[in-house]
Amino acid sequence: xxxxxxxxxxxxxxxxxxxxxxxxxxxxxxxxxxxxxxxxxxxxxxxxxxxxxxxxxxxxxxxxxxxxxxxxxxxxxxxxxxxxxxxxxxxxxxxxxxxxxxxxxxxxxxxxxxxxxxxxxxxxxxxxxxxxxxxxxxxxxxxxxxxxxxxxxxxxxxxxxxxxxxxxxxxxxxx
Amino acid sequence: xxxxxxxxxxxxxxxxxxxxxxxxxxxxxxxxxxxxxxxxxxxxxxxxxxxxxxxxxxxxxxxxxxxxxxxxxxxxxxxxxxxxxxxxxxxxxxxxxxxxxxxxxxxxxxxxxxxxxxxxxxxxxxxxxxxxxxxxxxxxxxxxxxxxxxxxxxxxxxxxxxxxxxxxxxxxxxxxxxxxxxxxxxxxxxxxxxxxxxxxxxxxxxx
Numbered sequence: 001x002x003x004x005x006x007x008x009x010x011x012x013x014x015x016x017x018x019x020x021x022x023x024x025x026x027x028x029x030x031x032x033x034x035x036x037x038x039x040x041x042x043x044x045x046x047x048x049x050x051x052x053x054x055x056x057x058x059x060x061x062x063x064x065x066x067x068x069x070x071x072x073x074x075x076x077x078x079x080x081x082x083x084x085x086x087x088x089x090x091x092x093x094x095x096x097x098x099x100x101x102x103x104x105x106x107x108x109x110x111x112x113x114x115x116x117x118x119x120x121x122x123x124x125x126x127x128x129x130x131x132x133x134x135x136x137x138x139x140x141x142x143x144x145x146x147x148x149x150x151x152x153x154x155x156x157x158x159x160x161x162x163x164x165x166x167x168x169x170x171x172x173x174x175x
Numbered sequence: 176x177x178x179x180x181x182x183x184x185x186x187x188x189x190x191x192x193x194x195x196x197x198x199x200x201x202x203x204x205x206x207x208x209x210x211x212x213x214x215x216x217x218x219x220x221x222x223x224x225x226x227x228x229x230x231x232x233x234x235x236x237x238x239x240x241x242x243x244x245x246x247x248x249x250x251x252x253x254x255x256x257x258x259x260x261x262x263x264x265x266x267x268x269x270x271x272x273x274x275x276x277x278x279x280x281x282x283x284x285x286x287x288x289x290x291x292x293x294x295x296x297x298x299x300x301x302x303x304x305x306x307x308x309x310x311x312x313x314x315x316x317x318x319x320x321x322x323x324x325x326x327x328x329x330x331x332x333x334x335x336x337x338x339x340x341x342x343x344x345x346x347x348x349x350x351x352x353x354x355x356x357x358x359x360x361x362x363x364x365x366x367x368x369x370x371x372x373x374x375x376x377x378x379x380x381x382x
Binding site (some may be wrong): 002003005008009012015016020023024026027028029030031032033034035036037038040041068069070071074075087090091094095096097098101103107109110 | 273
């Protein structure tokens with residue numbers, strides 16, 4: 001039986017969910033090789049394992065805490081007591097987040113968009129602010145430099161012919 | 176293989192952060208030239224797959240685990256520039272959202288996993304794929320993991336007074352986990368090719 005590309009991609013998506021949401025329950029809950037090597041050398045320095053590292057002889061080390069608080073530290077979801085369940089939730093969230101981030105990033109980077117795709121539409125939703133600005137001034141559509149100046153700089157990285165962008169054109173006042 | 180904060184010296188992590196940003200920018204520029212929009216969903220799914228795989232720590236010794244990196248897998252199926260972008264996205268999300276790997280050390284971790292691992296794996300695969308397609312995948316993955324681990328060990332040793340013993344432990348443990356990852360990568364690549372999601376070696380060579 002030969003699967004279509006869409007079916008294969010759907011199966012791959014299911015595989016991601018199974019790995020992140022189910023197999024992650026069975027992860028070996030000990031420090032990884034790098035963390036373990038670091039711990040052992042801290043211990044060899046006469047420092048109790050897990051304490052702050054010795055200050056470097058060659059320069060200041062960065063602070064271990066206080067720079068940034070990750071919302072899901074160590075793949076735990078605040079409010080979810082069960083560690084396995086929290087890890088599974090964090091895994092699904094992280095995998096979904098990675099998917100969305102890459103989709104947006106690569107849709108903006110990819111140029112040869114032959115047909116409208118859901119991903120071009122997603123990208124165009126991000127761009128709709130600059131498109132609206134462009135449509136409210138007919139001259140601005142031709143003046144790409146002007147459009148780029150008005151649009152948010154982080155989404156205007158890829159000027160491309162407006163017909164091949166693929167997304168639905170938003171009329172002012174809609175959406 | 177994620178370096179936490181509190182390990183690297185300022186004079187080590189600052190240049191690495193700059194190098195990481197520069198490398199990702201170059202990868203984005205290179206990817207832009209060859210990225211077809213129809214391949215974007217697959218790339219996004221494979222990035223998510225690598226994120227999920229990295230959560231599956233497996234035992235490599237009593238009380239010591241490790242996880243796959245995924246750089247070899249992505250480099251084999253997508254080439255270096257797209258693989259670098261995927262790995263950089265995964266490592267950045269891990270640091271910012273899940274506290275896996277430090278914030279100051281993020282550049283170092285991107286350099287290790289998204290640059291050193293990925294480029295090494297791709298170079299090895301590229302050199303061997305025509306004569307020994309399966310060996311190429313295995314060797315690329317293993318050497319990619321070792322390159323990343325070697326980078327991590329180097330940055331730590333430039334910051335801390337750890338000697339050859341640390342390097343030895345890093346290489347040995349990552350050799351074991353690299354072999355596991357090589358088997359996983361080969362199985363995944365074969366499955367993706369059988370499903371027709373990525374071109375086989377013959378087609379790839381002809382391109």
